[in-house]
Amino acid sequence: MQRSGRWLLASLARQVAAEASSAASSCGPSTSGRLELGSWALTTARQQQHRWLSGGVAAAAASAAASEAAATSRRGAPTGQRRLKLAYQNYRQLSKMRLSLLVVATSAAGYAAGSDESIDWAGLGWTSLGTMLASSSANALNQVYERVNDGLMKRTMNRPLPTGRMTPRHGLAFAAVAGVGGVWLLAEKTNLTTAALGAANIMLYAGVYTPLKQLSIVNTWVGAVVGAVPPLMGWAAASGGLDVGAAILAAGLYFWQLPHFMALAWMCKADYAAGGYRMISLVDASGRRTAACALRNCFYLFPLGALAAWLGVTSPYFAYESAFITAGMTLCAAKFYAAPSLPNARLLFRASLLHLPIFMAAFLAHRLPNTGEDRAALLAHNARLLGLGAPLAPEQRAALVLRRPGAVGGEGGADEAARAGAVARVRLSFPPLPFMGALPLEVGQLELSCPSKAVCEQAEGGAAEAGEPEGEDEAEQQQQQQQQQQQQQRPKGSSTAAAAAESGKA
Numbered sequence: 001m002q003r004s005g006r007w008l009l010a011s012l013a014r015q016v017a018a019e020a021s022s023a024a025s026s027c028g029p030s031t032s033g034r035l036e037l038g039s040w041a042l043t044t045a046r047q048q049q050h051r052w053l054s055g056g057v058a059a060a061a062a063s064a065a066a067s068e069a070a071a072t073s074r075r076g077a078p079t080g081q082r083r084l085k086l087a088y089q090n091y092r093q094l095s096k097m098r099l100s101l102l103v104v105a106t107s108a109a110g111y112a113a114g115s116d117e118s119i120d121w122a123g124l125g126w127t128s129l130g131t132m133l134a135s136s137s138a139n140a141l142n143q144v145y146e147r148v149n150d151g152l153m154k155r156t157m158n159r160p161l162p163t164g165r166m167t168p169r170h171g172l173a174f175a176a177v178a179g180v181g182g183v184w185l186l187a188e189k190t191n192l193t194t195a196a197l198g199a200a201n202i203m204l205y206a207g208v209y210t211p212l213k214q215l216s217i218v219n220t221w222v223g224a225v226v227g228a229v230p231p232l233m234g235w236a237a238a239s240g241g242l243d244v245g246a247a248i249l250a251a252g253l254y255f256w257q258l259p260h261f262m263a264l265a266w267m268c269k270a271d272y273a274a275g276g277y278r279m280i281s282l283v284d285a286s287g288r289r290t291a292a293c294a295l296r297n298c299f300y301l302f303p304l305g306a307l308a309a310w311l312g313v314t315s316p317y318f319a320y321e322s323a324f325i326t327a328g329m330t331l332c333a334a335k336f337y338a339a340p341s342l343p344n345a346r347l348l349f350r351a352s353l354l355h356l357p358i359f360m361a362a363f364l365a366h367r368l369p370n371t372g373e374d375r376a377a378l379l380a381h382n383a384r385l386l387g388l389g390a391p392l393a394p395e396q397r398a399a400l401v402l403r404r405p406g407a408v409g410g411e412g413g414a415d416e417a418a419r420a421g422a423v424a425r426v427r428l429s430f431p432p433l434p435f436m437g438a439l440p441l442e443v444g445q446l447e448l449s450c451p452s453k454a455v456c457e458q459a460e461g462g463a464a465e466a467g468e469p470e471g472e473d474e475a476e477q478q479q480q481q482q483q484q485q486q487q488q489q490r491p492k493g494s495s496t497a498a499a500a501a502e503s504g505k506a
Contacts, residue, residue, distance in 0.1 A: 086165075090160040090165055090166055091174065093158075093159050093160055094136075094139070094140050094143060094159070094160055094161075094166065094171060094174060095135070095136035095139050095140060095174075095178070096135075096136075096139040096143075099135070099139065100132055100135040100136055100139065101132075103131060103132075103135040103227075103230045104128045104131050104132050104135070104230075105357075105360070106227075106230045106231050106234070106249070106253055106360070107127060107128065107131040107230040107231065107233050107234040108124060108127070108128055108234060109231060109234065109249060109360045109363065109364060110230065110231030110232060110233065110234025110235040110238075110246065110249050110250075111123070111124050111127050111128075111234035111235065111237055111238045112124070112234070112238070112364050112367065113231075113234075113235060113238075113245070113246075113248075113249060113313065113363065113364065113367050113370070114234065114235035114236070114237075114238035114239040114245070114246065114370050115238045115239070115369070115370060116369045116370055116371060117369045119238075120238070123189070123190065123237060123238065124238075126185060126186075126189035126190065127186070127189070127190055127194065127233070127234060127237040127238075129182075129185060130182045130183070130185040130186035130189065130190070130194075130195075130198065131182070131186075131198065131230060131233060131234075132182070133178045133179070133181050133182025133185065134178070134179060134182035134183060134186070134198040134199075134201065134202055135182075135230075136174075136175075136178045136182075137174075137175045137176070137178040137179030137182060137202055137206075138175075138179075138201065138202045138205040138206050139205075140171050140172075140174050140175035140178065141172075141175045141179075141202075141205075141206035141210070142205065142206055142210045143159060143160075143161050143171060144161065144168050144171040144172055144175065145206070145210050145211070146210065146213075146275075147159075147161040147162055147168065147171075148162075149214070149275040149276050149277065150162045150275070151163075152274050152275045152276070153271045153272075153274055153275040154271055154274075155268065155271055156275075175206075179199075179202055182198060183195050183198050183199045183202075186198050186233075186237070190236070190237035191236065191237065191240055193236040193240070193241060193242070194233050194236045194237040197229055197232055197233045197236060198233055200229070201226055201229045201230070201233075204222070204225065204226050204229075205223075205226045208222055209222045209223050209226055213277045213278065214276055214277060214278060215278060216278055217278050217279060217280045217282075217283065219277075219278065219279075220258065220261050220262075220265070220279070220280065221258075223257070223261070224253075224254045224257040224258055224261075225254065227253050227254065227257045228250040228251070228253045228254040228257075229250070230253075231246070231249035231250050231252075231253055232246055232250050235249070238370070239370055244311055245308075245311055245312075245313040245370065248304055248307060248308045248311070248313055248363075249360075249363065251300075251304055252301065252304050252359060252363075253356075255297045255298075255300045255301045255304075256297075256301065256352065256355060256356055256359070258293060258294060258297040259294035259295075259297055259298055259329060259333055259348060259352050260349065260352035260353075260356075262280070262281075262290050262291070262293050262294040262348075263294060263336065263345045263346070263348040263349035263352065264349055265279040265280060265281040265290065266281045266287060266290050266291075266340065266342070266345040267342060267345050267346060267349060269281040269282055280293065286340065287336075287340025287341075287345075288337065288340060290340065291333065291336045291337035291340050292337055294333045294336060294337070294348060295330070295333040295334055295336070295337045298326065298329055298330040298333045299330065301322075301326045301329075301330075302322075302323055302326055302330075304322060305318050305319035305320070305321065305322025305323055305326075306319045306323075308322075308363070312368055313367065313368060313370075314363060314366040314367050314368060315366040315368060317366050318362055318363060318365075318366040321362045321366070322359065322362065322363075325355060325358050325359055325362065326355070326359075328351060328354075328355070329348070329351045329352060329354075329355045332344075332347050332348040332351040333348055335347065335348075336348045
């Protein structure tokens with residue numbers, strides 16, 4: 001009786017709110033107070049509904065615990081092996097194992113792309129383990145914060161926290177141990193840059209993205225930034241730092257996530273509404289805005305292949321393969337935009353699941369060894385080849401050396417190594433900005449720091465070796481100049497007498 005009375009009260013409040021809204025739309029502003037009554041009733045109904053749903057979650061957890069106790073009493077006390085299996089399943093769901101494995105895969109791809117000719121497999125293993133722990137910590141904190149909302153969604157109601165199989169304190173303890181262990185492992189086995197990126201990503205995911213999901217639709221874009229950080233972690237672990245080449249995989253992950261999550265948001269919009277999450281699909285009745293965002297970010301993926309080839313990160317073949325792979329997902333996004341529907345959203349979602357592993361596999365298949373070359377100078381050189389830059393003066397062309405693998409060596413190796421450290425001045429003039437003239441770009445100043453200690457020592461040793469012949473050449477030039485000056489300063493009489501003596505000897 002009490003439950004049926006609450007249901008009748010909620011139905012009455014909704015009817016009053018509907019009448020008030022219809023009166024406002026048909027008769028304009030009301031002065032009788034019905035609008036105020038309807039607004040109050042609707043707010044009261046929503047608050048009461050949220051309390052009932054929260055109570056329903058607790059009741060569901062209690063019933064699940066009771067059923068589990070009944071099943072346990074029928075089967076008897078669980079054995080040690082079964083307890084371990086149940087604990088593994090709970091921790092697997094708490095850490096979102098599938099999502100964490102995807103994060104580890106993107107981090108490993110960044111590590112392989114940032115390596116030189118050979119990949120340090122031990123370093124790759126430590127980086128993957130540290131990334132896995134950091135991702136598990138962030139996911140556990142996310143579930144602790146959203147345990148009530150997860151109980152309202154069909155997709156997440158069977159997780160350990162909503163069902164009561166695990167307490168929030170247990171989840172927080174697991175998140176703390178995994179987070180501290182992962183960041184410490186990255187700092188100990190890789191470098192501080194990778195550890196700082198891992199710690200910052202945990203805070204961004206759990207402290208910014210998670211609460212933002214219930215406040216604004218901007219949460220999707222913040223979540224895309226979170227997903228773009230693991231490739232940067234892998235690159236930094238392999239090379240000791242970050243450069244322009246590290247942005248290729250990060251941009252690919254960022255632009256890929258938006259079509260993927262836009263399709264998912266449209267497929268699960270009813271579930272997201274029940275959980276109280278703010279998604280773009282909930283404020284887009286027609287679906288065109290959601291589909292347009294997915295299609296737009298598919299187009300953003302096209303230049304990445306050519307940019308990777310221009311920067312010397314991959315071979316030119318990747319530019320064609322990347323365009324072909326992206327075209328398939330773009331066609332699915334275009335179909336979703338032409339007719340927003342559940343089947344088309346599901347088609348785009350499946351296409352995105354195929355796109356990411358194929359894109360990363362092609363990237364790694366055509367990667368070039370990371371030798372610490374000047375990416376900015378290489379990009380400027382390729383831009384000039386395409387006619388986007390003003391030609392260099394002869395002295396500027398002599399000072400600019402693109403450090404490619406095997407470029408230093410042979411007879412001119414010492415000169416090239418000496419010139420590589422000089423600051424090259426490149427003048428770029430892009431067609432969209434003809435009124436600005438030539439844009440000076442200091443290529444040498446774009447290098448923030450040495451990628452690693454070994455590379456720094458190698459560069460200093462090469463510069464020292466290259467400086468010795470240069471010093472000898474300068475000494476010889478000074479001696480020749482002194483001899484010429486002495487000859488010019490001699491009196492004419494002495495020069496004629498010397499000439500006569502030489503003729504007499506002849």
